[in-house]
Amino acid sequence: MNAFAGTAFLVRFDLRRDRIRLPLWVIGISALAAYFVAALRLAYPDTEDLRSVAGFADNPAGVMMSGPGYGMDDPTLEAFVANQYGLYLLVAAGFMNILLVVRHTRGEEENGRTELVLAGQVGRRAPLTAALVTALVANAALVVAGGAAMTAAGVDAGGAVLFAAGFAALGLFFAALTALVCQVCEHARTATGLAAAALGTAFVVRGVGDVLERHGSAVSWLSPIAWSQQTRAFVDPRWGPLALSFGFAAVAAAAAYRVVDRRDLGAGLVPPRPGRDEAAPALATPFALALRLQRGSIAGWGTGLALTGLFYGSLTGSIAESFANLPEDILVLMGGSTANLVDGFLGLTGYTMAFLASCFAILSVRRLRSEEQSGRIEPVLATATGRAGWMAAGLSVTALGVVALLALAGLGTGLGAAASTGEPIRVAASVWALLGYVPAVLGVAAIAAALFGLVPRAFDLVWVLVVYGYLVGSFGPILDLPGSAGALSPLNHVRQMPLEPFAAGSFVALVVLAALVTAAGLAAFRRRDLRSA
Amino acid sequence: MNTIVEVHDLTKTFGATTALDGLSFQVGRGEVAGFLGPNGAGKSTTIRILLGLLRADGGSATVLGFDPWRDAVELHRHLAYVPGEVNLWPSLTGGEAIDFLCRLRGGADRARRTELVERFELDPRKKCRAYSKGNRQKVALISALASDVDLLVLDEPTSGLDPLMERVFQDCVAEATQRGSSVLLSSHILAEVEKLCDTVTIIRDGRTVESGSLAQLRHLTRSTITVRTDLDASGLAQVEGVHELRNEHGHTVFEVDNGHLEEVVRRLAEYGVRSLESAPPSLEELFLRHYGSDRQVAGVGGGR
Numbered sequence A: 001m002n003a004f005a006g007t008a009f010l011v012r013f014d015l016r017r018d019r020i021r022l023p024l025w026v027i028g029i030s031a032l033a034a035y036f037v038a039a040l041r042l043a044y045p046d047t048e049d050l051r052s053v054a055g056f057a058d059n060p061a062g063v064m065m066s067g068p069g070y071g072m073d074d075p076t077l078e079a080f081v082a083n084q085y086g087l088y089l090l091v092a093a094g095f096m097n098i099l100l101v102v103r104h105t106r107g108e109e110e111n112g113r114t115e116l117v118l119a120g121q122v123g124r125r126a127p128l129t130a131a132l133v134t135a136l137v138a139n140a141a142l143v144v145a146g147g148a149a150m151t152a153a154g155v156d157a158g159g160a161v162l163f164a165a166g167f168a169a170l171g172l173f174f175a176a177l178t179a180l181v182c183q184v185c186e187h188a189r190t191a192t193g194l195a196a197a198a199l200g201t202a203f204v205v206r207g208v209g210d211v212l213e214r215h216g217s218a219v220s221w222l223s224p225i226a227w228s229q230q231t232r233a234f235v236d237p238r239w240g241p242l243a244l245s246f247g248f249a250a251v252a253a254a255a256a257y258r259v260v261d262r263r264d265l266g267a268g269l270v271p272p273r274p275g276r277d278e279a280a281p282a283l284a285t286p287f288a289l290a291l292r293l294q295r296g297s298i299a300g301w302g303t304g305l306a307l308t309g310l311f312y313g314s315l316t317g318s319i320a321e322s323f324a325n326l327p328e329d330i331l332v333l334m335g336g337s338t339a340n341l342v343d344g345f346l347g348l349t350g351y352t353m354a355f356l357a358s359c360f361a362i363l364s365v366r367r368l369r370s371e372e373q374s375g376r377i378e379p380v381l382a383t384a385t386g387r388a389g390w391m392a393a394g395l396s397v398t399a400l401g402v403v404a405l406l407a408l409a410g411l412g413t414g415l416g417a418a419a420s421t422g423e424p425i426r427v428a429a430s431v432w433a434l435l436g437y438v439p440a441v442l443g444v445a446a447i448a449a450a451l452f453g454l455v456p457r458a459f460d461l462v463w464v465l466v467v468y469g470y471l472v473g474s475f476g477p478i479l480d481l482p483g484s485a486g487a488l489s490p491l492n493h494v495r496q497m498p499l500e501p502f503a504a505g506s507f508v509a510l511v512v513l514a515a516l517v518t519a520a521g522l523a524a525f526r527r528r529d530l531r532s533a
Numbered sequence B: 001m002n003t004i005v006e007v008h009d010l011t012k013t014f015g016a017t018t019a020l021d022g023l024s025f026q027v028g029r030g031e032v033a034g035f036l037g038p039n040g041a042g043k044s045t046t047i048r049i050l051l052g053l054l055r056a057d058g059g060s061a062t063v064l065g066f067d068p069w070r071d072a073v074e075l076h077r078h079l080a081y082v083p084g085e086v087n088l089w090p091s092l093t094g095g096e097a098i099d100f101l102c103r104l105r106g107g108a109d110r111a112r113r114t115e116l117v118e119r120f121e122l123d124p125r126k127k128c129r130a131y132s133k134g135n136r137q138k139v140a141l142i143s144a145l146a147s148d149v150d151l152l153v154l155d156e157p158t159s160g161l162d163p164l165m166e167r168v169f170q171d172c173v174a175e176a177t178q179r180g181s182s183v184l185l186s187s188h189i190l191a192e193v194e195k196l197c198d199t200v201t202i203i204r205d206g207r208t209v210e211s212g213s214l215a216q217l218r219h220l221t222r223s224t225i226t227v228r229t230d231l232d233a234s235g236l237a238q239v240e241g242v243h244e245l246r247n248e249h250g251h252t253v254f255e256v257d258n259g260h261l262e263e264v265v266r267r268l269a270e271y272g273v274r275s276l277e278s279a280p281p282s283l284e285e286l287f288l289r290h291y292g293s294d295r296q297v298a299g300v301g302g303g304r
Helices: A007-017 A021-043 A047-056 A060-064 A077-104 A106-110 A113-118 A126-152 A157-184 A188-212 A224-229 A240-262 A286-314 A316-322 A328-333 A338-374 A377-381 A387-421 A425-435 A438-454 A461-479 A484-488 A504-527 B043-050 B072-076 B094-105 B110-119 B133-145 B163-178 B190-196 B214-219 B234-238 B258-271 B283-291
Strands: B003-014 B017-028 B032-036 B058-063 B079-082 B151-155 B182-187 B199-204 B207-213 B222-229 B242-248 B251-257 B273-279
Touching (some): A007 A126, A021 A157, A047 A077, A077 A106, A077 A126, A077 A188, A106 A188, A113 A126, A157 A188, A157 A224, A157 A240, A188 A224, A286 A316, A286 A425, A316 A338, A316 A387, A338 A438, A387 A438, A438 A461, A438 A504, B017 B058, B017 B182, B017 B199, B032 B043, B032 B190, B043 B058, B043 B151, B043 B182, B079 B133, B094 B110, B094 B133, B110 B163, B133 B151, B163 B190, B199 B214, B207 B214, B222 B258, B258 B273
Parallel strands (some): B017 B207, B032 B182, B079 B151, B151 B182
Antiparallel strands (some): B199 B207, B222 B251
16 A cells, blocks of 8 residues: 555644644734734834844844844844844744644554554555645745735735745744654654754754854854744845755655654654652652652753853843943833843843743643543542642642742852852842742742632633733833733732842732632632543 | 442533433442443443542432542542543553552552552553553552452443453452452443442433342343244243244244243143253343333443
């Protein structure tokens, strides 16, 4: 039988299963691109404004978080958007493709559905091909929708299509790379993790490369993100760099096919090792289990946040010089005057890291829900374990993780800042500043816990609250977002130390509120039925 | 107290769906009680209510003298539960999951745990994510059987086990009752219930349709008689209590209501009996009588 038999059928099937999800991704990314254009046109009506804001980004931290800086000497609105915000859209496109391919290949295989499919008149290569074709369709849609949305927002159509083609090229690269990773790893989670790590590496390598040299160094060109940014969309357009993305995508896909042709269904290339035959004596309580299940995630997040802090902190030395000529409205965001620029910068980065710690908190509380939905909760609650005790055990691990993460982020920032400014006091100050966010992040966890107890189906609303709150809190003054809704996020009620003084009142108030909201969630969970999927 | 599970007029709805509609039954101490019904009859819902995982909308349920919703934790010290669909933590090994669940219940018999792992031929060093459905079920069974409890609640416990492991399971249940445990076991496999259970409750659409000991239930049903006679025995069809008389390979085969057996045997002698076989009523027939008439027998495999 032809190894590709049934591919067309599977493509239709994959597209049907993604008929809600993929349009959301594509429209979301396209709309965001158009939104940046429209909002920045309002925020910075003339070239002078753009030039001064572009100057603000012209430092290592700014370059790390933006692009190679084409056209930033005399920026047009669209070149500014491409350089400053293109990176985020690229990362989003990368994630869209990673999740898509894992979902349709290893994810299906791991839960046994591929076995059913392959038992029909379907060739060995068909599921992989269908996933790649689905990715191709999604990325093509991204070019069309992204190009159209930006053109509608008033930029040159040719440039808009090239800019959007950059998303699609990076997307396809990661679709093919993920396809390969999925053939090697036995489990979907591992595959997602590895592919995301590759995306993270691409992000860092591109950043470092562009910091080394304006408009990109040789290091930049090692990263697929750079290939999309090097099209110089809206400045001096060229399509050449995208050929690299397509070429490497083809190589990765070919390698994935080679593995598919050789391996057993369900197997990876790396066989799993046997583990313990008896549990460690400590694994005797729901708390111990929750800690055991989350220790890897806490360690990963902790390392990531410590490194992020170290990176931000090490930039503080050069902040004062490079930011001296900032436009007035940016200065407001950073503390109001050149005298406390460093404190303002550290306050802002602390806020960002507290936001990241909130993301961990939400994911950690979300485990309660996945334990319930998967039915793993049932054998546990059928023992002498009370519901409130079980939930409180999970939340305690969340709380521990939050404190550890914030302390590590503060430590990283402090060490970086102390090394770069020569002021040892920065270590203690930064740790203290980040720990100031503990009650707020616990507040986020509390809201998540209350949703889990009261309306588990609406759990993901907590994301909206926190992400929107973060956008208001960090970009609000620039993008002109309505601010009142951001007040719902606990993060926006913390003083940004070290810029602002510690406020014991709001600290205590947040702790009390978090405790009350958590208690409501616990009480509700004791009263409701368990729901398994 | 000789009744350890007492369910009376239990009701439960999920939105527009009625899962339980006035269910009643009892389980006596030391009994192996079977809970029989097709898929969707409400077996798992009932068990989840008995464990306090779901809250009944109406009626009453008492387990070991406890209200399962109010006194869930206290009740759970005395029972062990094996869910129908066992899901485990992918990153734990099977051995870790067994020990963890045992410890939450208050400890287990170490020697028995080791013995059960061997008898069920489980590799406890594998990660749970690598286990098949049957192996996940073994993990839950080992953890339940290794604990000393008053009541074992087993929801379709053998649905993933092969016939050899089913035998091991049956032996283990027998040993558990010898230790003094009672067992409540749900199943849609008649052969299993017939082999294991002292009493059976048959449920359908959330209601009890038949309840009692196997002997009592058999009394309500028919035996199958296969005879070879010198004379044509088709006249027997006229006798009261005889049903579905037919000729198969020179034998006369018919069903007879157990209440009319005596009369039928007397009349049979008139035809000159050469050979006679009588098959006792199986639970399967009992089951088909309740499900087969006005609805397709969904999910009733009739044993494996």
